[in-house]
Amino acid sequence: MRKYVVLGLYFIGTVAYAQNARPVYKDRKAPTEARVKDLLGRMTVEEKVGQLATVLGWEMYQKEGARVGVSEAYKKALAERHIGGLWATLRADPWTKKTLATGLNPTQAVEATNALQKYAVEHTRLGIPLFLAEECPHGHMAIGTTVFPTAIGQGSTWNPALLQRMAAAIAQEVRAQGGHIGYGPVLDLAREPRWSRVEETYGEDPVLTSQLGVAMVTGLQGQSLKSGVNVISTLKHFAAYGVPEGGHNGGGNSTGYRELYQSFLPPVHAAVKAGVLSIMTSYNSIDGVPCTASEFLLTEVLRRQWGFQGFTVSDLGSISGLATSHHVAATPAEAAALAINAGLDDDLSGYGYDKALLEAINQQLVSGEVLDRAVSRVLRLKFDMGLFETPYVDVRRAARQVKSPAHVQLARRVAQESVVLLKNNQNLLPLSKSLQRIAVIGPNADNLYNQLGDYTAPQPESNIVTVLEGIRAKVSATTKVTYVKGCAIRDTTSADIAAAVAAVRQAQVAVVVLGGSSARDFKTEYQSTGAATVTSAGPEVLSDMESGEGYDRATLELLGKQQELLQAVVQTGTPVVVVLIKGRPLNLNWMAAHVPALLDAWYPGQEGGNAVADVLFGDYNPAGRLPISVPKHVGQLPVYYNAPRPARQSYVELDARPLYSFGFGLSYAKFEYSDLQVSATEGSGAVNVTVRFKVKNTSARAGDEVAQLYLRDEVSSVVTPSKQLKKFERFNLKAGEQKEVVFELTAEDLMLLNQQMHWAVEPGAFTLMIGASSDDIRLQASFNVANAIQLAQSATR
Missing domain, CATH: 3.40.50.1700 (Glycoside hydrolase family 3 C-terminal domain)
Incomplete structure (x- = not known):
């Protein structure tokens, strides 16, 4: 009996020793912060820099007949550069030169991503799994997936709940194939229709874009990244990318800081409050500062003012573009230093940081503390997603979940509503x-x-x-x-x-x-960023392409x-x-x-x-x-509906009004608006305005109506628009059916950025406009705010 007791004590002691010797970062029960700290302490500088590299992924697998495995290029990238992630591994298009024959179907995609993860886990010193990021603006950009309407069509639905369902379906398809990050949504305001990427946006309005963006982020990320069916949302592009001068993609703009805060930043801020975990910088500059090297945007606004907890990522090649496009850096090392010191964490391309960042560190342009800050933000989410415990996905699941009948039906519904x-x-x-x-x-x-x-x-x-x-x-x-x-x-x-x-x-x-x-098509020439290069007409037949990234119009x-x-x-x-x-x-x-x-x-x-x-x-x-x-x-141009006052004057040749205004759309049914009631209450530095009205379907056919509430601040200390969308709701009414619609406005809906750059509600008269579009106002009423309200957060320049 004594023999068995001794053996038992020995076994217990051995197990305890093994547990103590096990690295903390591999202990799934340890707090995330402890795991991040432990792993950082074990990494070399080269390994840390490698974790910030998200390189082009479609070259990292090889396909021989029906067999899929890792490529020599991938093995080399892991061994020499210690890369932490891949982008667009499953992407197929003329730029990547992956076709239906040379690319991967959903089952092969899982085989590829599992093989890539397995090699990373088993053939690197620390066994850190990869982050696999995929393009997801209107479906996973991979062969055999569900293709939904592009974002401008999604925006035309005015239906956040529907887009949240769509985003959840996209996330499920990405995760089923081994992906972890979905690039989308695009939250740029499109106020320049000549710009090539209008189709990727939800349009020109910050309120509509905010609500649809939040729906997309929520659908992609779900309640838990460990769900196995959700992905990290990477919203694009930070910031003010959709209004380039002359419509030139990636061009600078001259927006003022008040307009930046009041129009272009609110959709991103709304997504941050909804918990978005990744944000991509834009190619453009604002007031002479490239967004990829803007400490104001990446640290002051995003981190200090908004409390963003995720990681930032460059757009493809935008770090090196600080030297080659913007010319604010003389060398690649200086460009890398500008970006990471400003608060840019991850390098989409793998050549913006990499050797250039190592050189910047050697030149003492970047401190160890700054490097650890960026690496920890990426590692934290790898732990939170559970990748160290479950880096692989079930091969059988992809065939069931990718382009399922339910997803195809959902694609039809989104298209109908658009x-x-x-x-x-x-x-x-x-x-x-x-x-x-x-x-x-x-x-x-x-x-x-x-x-x-x-x-x-x-x-x-x-x-x-x-x-x-x-x-x-x-x-x-x-x-x-x-x-x-x-x-x-x-x-x-x-x-x-x-x-x-x-x-x-x-x-x-x-x-x-x-x-x-x-x-x-395969005849189109592409830039290193994937944007198409527009060429003059030659003797060959022109492709149809006149829109999409790089195809700006005159x-x-x-x-x-x-x-x-x-x-x-x-x-x-x-x-x-x-x-x-x-x-x-x-x-x-x-x-x-x-x-x-x-x-x-x-x-x-x-x-x-x-x-x-x-x-x-x-x-x-x-x-x-x-x-x-x-x-x-x-x-x-520009002709967006909520331009600052005064009202636009007519030209000699034509008036200044658009042909069709923001919010416009007809139906086979007819709707009447009536009985507008407005109740405003104030107290304790707050204001609440309850708006009630009725909408009735007066036709013999059921249909959806989109009720829209616009607001005008009659007199303000800074210039404001004559109308701004604040609330909307899409709902269905049967023939003859009537519905009471109720909207609630708070101080955030009434506030402006005053001359001292403080968010405030100023006392005075406000006009409410209810209608079916920005130019089809059916009901109107006014209310007054008696007392000034100072909101807690101020803006900085």
Whole structure:
């Protein structure tokens, strides 16, 4: 018996010794901060610098037939550079040169990410798992995933709850394939439609963008990063990226600090308050300081004022761009030092820090404390996500969860809600399914990739439904649907407008699908950042691409022979419906005057054809609202609705009003607003305004309405807009149904940044405007604030 007692005591002692000898950072029960501190203490300077490198990932796996494994380039990067993460490992597009044949399907993607993690864990000194970041603005940018409408279409839904569901579906697909970080949402305000990346934004308004951005962040991140179905959200781009002078992507802007705080920063601040864990800097400069090296933005605003707890990451190549583009640094080492000292943690590209940061440390341009600060922010989230315990994912799960039937149905729903009905003279729409002859015309009627938008991977044709296919599926077998492309988006060397006219003459109605394209092809040249390089027209056929990163426009006209095609079709006298598939506002003046029905579908994603057909034939009642104003001419720009007073004056050639205003959108139903009641109360440095009104569906058809509340501060110490969106709600009403809508306003809704750069509510009169768009105000009332309210937080310059 004594023998067994001794053996037992020996065993207990051995186990206790082993537990004590085990590194704290590998103890899942230890507090995160203790694990971070322990791991930092074990790392060399080179290993720390490597953890800040997020390198291009699609070169890190190799595919031989059906087998997928790690590449020699990956082994070398781990051994020599100690990299901490990969970006866009599963990305496939012409830039990466990954196709349906050379890229990875969802099952292969899991095999690849598991192999990459396994090698990192087993073949590095400390066994630190990788962070795998993927592009996720409107679906995971990988083969075989669900492709949702691009953000400008998502913005047209005015439905945060729907976008949260969409984001959760995207996160599930990313995590199922081994990813941990989703790049999105883009929270830039798009007030310059010539800019190439309008399609990636939620439009021009900070309140709408804030609410949709919070929904996206919440959907991606969920309640816990250890859920196995959520990812870290990396919002883009910090800050004021969407208003470059002249529309030049990445160009500087001259916004004032008051406008920066009041318009461009609130969406990011809202996301920080919602718990976003990663923020990407932008390429541009503000008032002469590149955002990638702005201590004001990255430390003062983000950390000290807002209390941001995650990590920051550069946009691709923006650290080296401090020397090569902005010329604020003479050497790569100086550029690295500027960025990390300002508060930029992670390097997307792997060549902005890397050797340059090591050199900066050797030159004592960067302290050990600053380096540890950046590394700890990245490691902290690796621990919080549980990657040290569960670095791998189940291979079988991807096949079930990626592009599931529920996700495809959700993509159709988002596309339906994103469609904006701009015009419907004499109720041409909805069309009757009993029509016998329909002509479907135009370059975007049956083009798979033109309706998907930028940041989309190649997809099997069976995954995508075009407008032509959606129409054919909607009508009976006896209906003759004739399709003629007519022309391309940009190219003018081959067009068959005569054939299109002939088809339309034989039809009862013509559906003409025009617009633009962000579809990349393998002939396009790309910059090191992945942005497309615009080249002058040569002897070869031009691609359709006229939007998407790098494709800034000088005009907003329909390109190629599209206008000629449309005019020829309209001249036949056959009723015409125009469906627009595009990524930015275009010049719609002629069609608005001469075409009886207009639908704007933006880039509606893989289910776009079904969604458009649902609207065309009345199976879905459209209720999308414009998140961005549509100008009449580029000479009006900027033309956003909430510009500071005074009101814009008319030009000699035309007035200053947009063709279609922010918030505009029609329905097959009719709604009346009534019984506005406003109650304002003050006390203890606070104000509360309760707004009540009724909305009734006065038509015989059920439909959604989007009620919008705008506010005007009648007299203020600094210039303010004549109206600003403050609240909105999308809801469904049955025929004849009435609903009471209640909005609550607080001091945050009424505040401004005064001349002393303090947030305050100033006493005086405010006007409330309730309506269906910024230009369709149905109810109006005023209230007064008697006492000044000083909010706790002040802004700094």
